[in-house]
Amino acid sequence: MEDRNVRMNTGMSDVVAGCVMPYIKDSKDRDAVSLVCRRWYELDALTREHVTIALCYTTTPERLRRRFRQLKSLKLKGKPRAAMFNLIPEDWGGFVTPWVGEIAESFKSLKALHFRRMIVRDSDLELLARSRGRELQSLKLDKCSGFSTDGLVHIARFCRDLRTLFLEESSIIEKEDEWGEWLHELATNNTVLETLNFYMTDLGRIRFEDLELIARNCPSLTTVKISDCEILDLLGFFRHATALEEFCGGSFDDRSENDQSEKYSVVSLPRKICLLGLTMLGKNEMPIVFPLAAALKKLDLLYALLDTEDHCTLIQKCPNLEVLETRNVIGDRGLEVLARSCKRLKRLRIERGADEQGMEDEDGVVSQRGLMALAQGCLELEYLAVYVSDITNASLEYIGTHSKNLNDFRLVLLDREETITDLPLDNGVRALLRGCQKLRRFALYLRPGGLTDLGLSYVGQYSQNVRWMLLGYVGESDAGLLEFSKGCLSLQKLEMRGCCFSEGALAVAVMQLTALRYLWVQGYRGSPTGRDLLAMTRPYWNIELIPPRRVDVLDPNGEKVVVEHPAHILAYYSLAGPRTDFPSTVIPLDPESLINA
Numbered sequence: 001m002e003d004r005n006v007r008m009n010t011g012m013s014d015v016v017a018g019c020v021m022p023y024i025k026d027s028k029d030r031d032a033v034s035l036v037c038r039r040w041y042e043l044d045a046l047t048r049e050h051v052t053i054a055l056c057y058t059t060t061p062e063r064l065r066r067r068f069r070q071l072k073s074l075k076l077k078g079k080p081r082a083a084m085f086n087l088i089p090e091d092w093g094g095f096v097t098p099w100v101g102e103i104a105e106s107f108k109s110l111k112a113l114h115f116r117r118m119i120v121r122d123s124d125l126e127l128l129a130r131s132r133g134r135e136l137q138s139l140k141l142d143k144c145s146g147f148s149t150d151g152l153v154h155i156a157r158f159c160r161d162l163r164t165l166f167l168e169e170s171s172i173i174e175k176e177d178e179w180g181e182w183l184h185e186l187a188t189n190n191t192v193l194e195t196l197n198f199y200m201t202d203l204g205r206i207r208f209e210d211l212e213l214i215a216r217n218c219p220s221l222t223t224v225k226i227s228d229c230e231i232l233d234l235l236g237f238f239r240h241a242t243a244l245e246e247f248c249g250g251s252f253d254d255r256s257e258n259d260q261s262e263k264y265s266v267v268s269l270p271r272k273i274c275l276l277g278l279t280m281l282g283k284n285e286m287p288i289v290f291p292l293a294a295a296l297k298k299l300d301l302l303y304a305l306l307d308t309e310d311h312c313t314l315i316q317k318c319p320n321l322e323v324l325e326t327r328n329v330i331g332d333r334g335l336e337v338l339a340r341s342c343k344r345l346k347r348l349r350i351e352r353g354a355d356e357q358g359m360e361d362e363d364g365v366v367s368q369r370g371l372m373a374l375a376q377g378c379l380e381l382e383y384l385a386v387y388v389s390d391i392t393n394a395s396l397e398y399i400g401t402h403s404k405n406l407n408d409f410r411l412v413l414l415d416r417e418e419t420i421t422d423l424p425l426d427n428g429v430r431a432l433l434r435g436c437q438k439l440r441r442f443a444l445y446l447r448p449g450g451l452t453d454l455g456l457s458y459v460g461q462y463s464q465n466v467r468w469m470l471l472g473y474v475g476e477s478d479a480g481l482l483e484f485s486k487g488c489l490s491l492q493k494l495e496m497r498g499c500c501f502s503e504g505a506l507a508v509a510v511m512q513l514t515a516l517r518y519l520w521v522q523g524y525r526g527s528p529t530g531r532d533l534l535a536m537t538r539p540y541w542n543i544e545l546i547p548p549r550r551v552d553v554l555d556p557n558g559e560k561v562v563v564e565h566p567a568h569i570l571a572y573y574s575l576a577g578p579r580t581d582f583p584s585t586v587i588p589l590d591p592e593s594l595i596n597a
């Protein structure tokens with residue numbers, strides 16, 4: 001009788017779990033549930049619809065297929081984030097080919113694919129289009145490289161049920177003997193497209209007539225982000241894209257004219273647009289935006305040609321703004337206007353750029369003054385990424401006091417000639433982390449002396465919920481790193497640059513950060529043999545050493561200079577074993593094999 005009750009209880013538990021499991025959407029909740037027992041592990045495998053693989057070398061396509069046969073959506077990341085800043089060698093890897101082969105053979109339910117920072121070949125796109133073309137509804141090639149417009153032709157020709165085609169910031173080879181054949185195929189074959197994005201790519205050989213045809217054929221088209229295309233050529237597209245809510249790209253030509261306001265007065269943007277970013281937007285073209293300004297929720301000014309005064313003029317006309325992306329030319333004065341005018345602001349990203357683009361503005365400096373105004377005025381702020389020219393402990397304390405909804409904070413202190421009088425920032429960082437309890441992502445990139453060992457220990461002590469962290473030029477010695485690593489109970493990904501720590505201290509810190517799954521370090525005190533890293537060897541933990549190299553880069557004046565890139569350490573958990581497709585030093589799992597080598 002007792003055994004029967006046990007079986008009944010177990011059966012009831014399975015029934016309940018089977019009913020509840022499909023409603024658990026958060027991946028971390030799913031991970032936790034799958035660890036309860038073998039049966040729940042199997043139920044998770046049968047019902048999970050989306051998987052994100054944060055690094056393509058942490059598992060294999062075969063393992064993914066064996067566990068999750070019913071996947072409808074897959075996101076796969078390749079090169080480390082540092083690749084976006086040309087810090088990772090081009091031939092490091094991140095090939096999508098083995099994954100596409102498995103997808104073509106096995107994942108019959110897959111409708112959405114997102115590849116990020118991966119190497120994609122035309123042959124991969126052709127195989128994907130021919131095998132999954134009928135089912136595929138969303139394809140995102142996000143910051144990818146290795147493919148050309150020939151591959152896009154296959155996607156446009158065979159994927160006729162595609163709702164989303166996303167190519168933003170990908171390096172795409174445009175065939176000179178073609179003139180937008182891929183876009184013409186898309187316009188001819190597709191009637192259900194909702195999102196088309198080839199923003200910040202070099203795709204310039206396109207016909208604006210094809211964009212107009214897409215607008216006519218696809219009544220559900222809500223998002224279009226394109227490369228440079230004269231705005232006056234898009235009048236027909238704007239006229240037919242009646243459902244359009246987001247538009248980015250375009251361009252304004254003939255800068256020799258002093259006043260273009262009359263020339264562009266014929267431009268009328270679709271009335272439903274609430275997310276907008278116009279490339280090369282200048283003072284004279286701003287009146288195009290004014291009729292929509294009050295309804296705008298997102299404004300992308302990263303590639304606009306506006307000074308501080310223009311930012312102030314435009315921002316105060318956008319009271320419902322929730323997302324703003326711009327450069328530090330906005331200045332403290334622009335942030336003060338933002339704080340007064342945009343009380344619903346949730347996301348703010350301020351990139352550096354005024355000095356590189358020849359648009360120096362004496363007001364275009366972001367410092368503690370602007371951040372303090374922002375913290376007091378925009379209480380709903382959730383995301384803040386900013387390059388600053390000056391910073392104080394008091395301003396960080398202001399953020400900790402007022403920005404209670406902040407879950408992602410990133411600050412870079414520009415390395416200019418100015419003297420920062422309030423370093424180190426130990427107390428300010430402590431106050432920010434203590435006040436912003438919702439923080440999950442945290443980046444702090446300073447100058448030498450910006451954060452002492454004590455300040456680094458504060459970061460560890462008060463970052464209980466942070467899962468991703470980037471640290472640059474922080475700490476003074478190994479002691480600070482070791483104190484830091486005693487905290488950070490939830491830290492899964494750690495990236496560091498320009499720090500003074502030794503290999504031995506890094507190895508000990510990794511062993512103390514019990515939740516850590518991924519480590520990237522550039523610039524550290526190496527040992528002659530690399531044997532100090534042996535302290536963090538363990539099963540399923542890959543360690544790659546990328547040697548120093550010399551790289552050609554362009555300085556602000558456009559002159560080519562040679563920069564020395566220090567050595568890297570890349571370490572991560574992997575079920576796939578050590579890599580063999582990149583000529584880096586791989587620390588084996590067995591310490592004896594390195595000692596005896």
